[in-house]
Amino acid sequence: MRHEDAWPTELKVTNTGTNLAVAFDDGRRYELPAELLRVRSPSAEVQGHGPGQRVTVPGKRNVAISDVVPVGHYAVRLVFDDGHDSGIFTWAFLSEIGETQDDVWQGYLTELTEKGLRREP
Template sequence: MGKHTEAWPTELKVSGDRRTLRVTFKDGRSYALEAELLRVRSPSAEVQGHSPAQRVTVGGKADVAIADVVAVGNYAVRLVFDDGHSTGIFTWAFLSELGEAKDERWAEYVAELSQKGMSRTG
């Protein structure tokens, strides 16, 4: 198994403004993941669809915040956002991969919004 499947967090901490989730892994890696990125790349069926072609581009989430973090067994968390979205199950591997590829995921997201005439703010 690769390092993502073995990723194990030692700390999950929501920032005071609730706009960032800091994930620190056992091997020392630490990522600050913006609530907006977590929301628009949520692993939920609502966002991801049931195939890559069905993935939904979600705009207008620049001001979204994390309302709650709920443990799911010992392998994931369910993030509840202040816009009501709460169906994404974020596994440790998903959070690890998102942290490592954060710059690329942001660039992909901004490009998708641009292509579809959408924006981060509305």
Template sequence: MVEHEKAWPEELRVSADRKTLSVRFTDGRAYGLEAELLRVRSPSAEVQGHSPEQRVTVGGKSEVTITKVLPVGNYAVRLTFDDGHDTGIFTWKFLSETGADKDARWAEYIAELADKGLSRTS
């Protein structure tokens, strides 16, 4: 296990405009994770399916916001978005990996949208 994977989040904060979740870990790493990226890459079965082939590319979420952050045990949070999506369990590991790989995940998402003729805005 990589040492930073043992880090615990010491702060989760939703921005005033509800479009960014800031996460700061005990090892000093901190990330600003856009609501859009979290929504379109939600770890829910609705988005991820039950296998990589079933993963859904979700477009039209550039203006999505986070309306609730609820703890799930001591390992995750459940985020609710203003479009009604609320089935993803965002583990500390998921948030850490998403923050560390954010640029690559954005690029992959933008490429998938283009391949499928979708847009961030509609």
């Protein structure tokens, strides 16, 4: 299934906000850590406004999801307890990050190390 065709059948905040459980109509299920979603948020604040402008966001080890707000029929806006709330998480984005989360996570940890940053607040 292409990520663009992904359709969620379940979307639930779990573990007191530290994870987002997502299930898709093709049977795939992911438990996505709030920290990963926060540091890879599709917002301009994190991704920048063009190629090569993505920001490495440190200090989010304990971040939690405090709210999930529907955006049309194609996405949700996640509200994090650190105040970040501008990312629009499309079904395709959640599908892709679920499928690649191990690689995305390793990339994030490598970036932190290379820049002398930490996960701890």
